[in-house]
Amino acid sequence: MAIPMKLLMIFALSSLFIISAAFAISDSPFIVAHKKATLTKLDSGAEHASVSIDIYNRGSAGSLVSHSFELVSRVKAMYYGTPAVITFRIPMKSKLQDAYSTPILPLDILADRIPAKKLELVTSSSSM
Template sequence: MENLQISRCVLSILLTLFLVSSSWTFASSASPFIVAHKKATLTRLKSGVERVSVAVDIYNQGSVTAYDVSLTDDSWSNDVFDIVSGNTSMSWERLDTGALVSHAFELESKVQGLFYGAPAVIKFRVPTKAALQEAYSTPILPLDILADTPPEKKLELVRRLFAKYGSLISVISIVTLFIYLVATPSKSGAAKGSKKKR
């Protein structure tokens, strides 16, 4: 009888542990999964000034809504960049499952050099956890601000002309070469003619 009570007690403890662990696994898997992509493009306005357009796309690929979502992108130093439009930070009340939000801003730089931008930081709240959660965007490729452009533009123009008119230039060259060969007497024929005169 005593063995039966011990086995029931052990069985109930194991069942309780199983239920607690499965509910913990379910709670941990049921959460937002934030994926953020950051991109930056350069536009040369005039000599000595270049504009940087930054865009951050934030996706919630998880199975639960994220609340109090905030984006902060503090990698743009005030010594190098001036904000032209927008802000480097933004917040949203919620980001539903499968939803996408985007944020963009523009900066202007007058300093030449290679710039490495850090990933943007996304903070959000999960209803089951007290602390704010963090996610990071993808980093951007290094930006070569106000880089001296090599004289590739001239070569690019020549390449475009050949691509557009290459076949026409080839035909004209072949016809001109043919006319030149037909119109000019050959040296061997001129040498034979001079021998006959003697």
């Protein structure tokens, strides 16, 4: 007799929940990192990329650390970013640990974009 797919999914999700709860209760760090980037065109024909990495410790000593930097590009290109690698050490252990951030979507630097209309006024000739 085959086990229904829904039952397997419920079992898998509940297992992940229990494991993540155990990590949250433990004394060791549990690192979650988020990497994001935004592009801004400059009048000089260049594009400004702002990149930030937020690192959350979801373990017993919950804290947040952010790192940001800015890049300026004058070359039209497609940039594919990789996840950031965060190396840390758990107290009382000598082995270094690695955590990876979320990846960023590809950045189309100096691409021809249609400007987004922030405000659009609509007039109707029939309402006059």
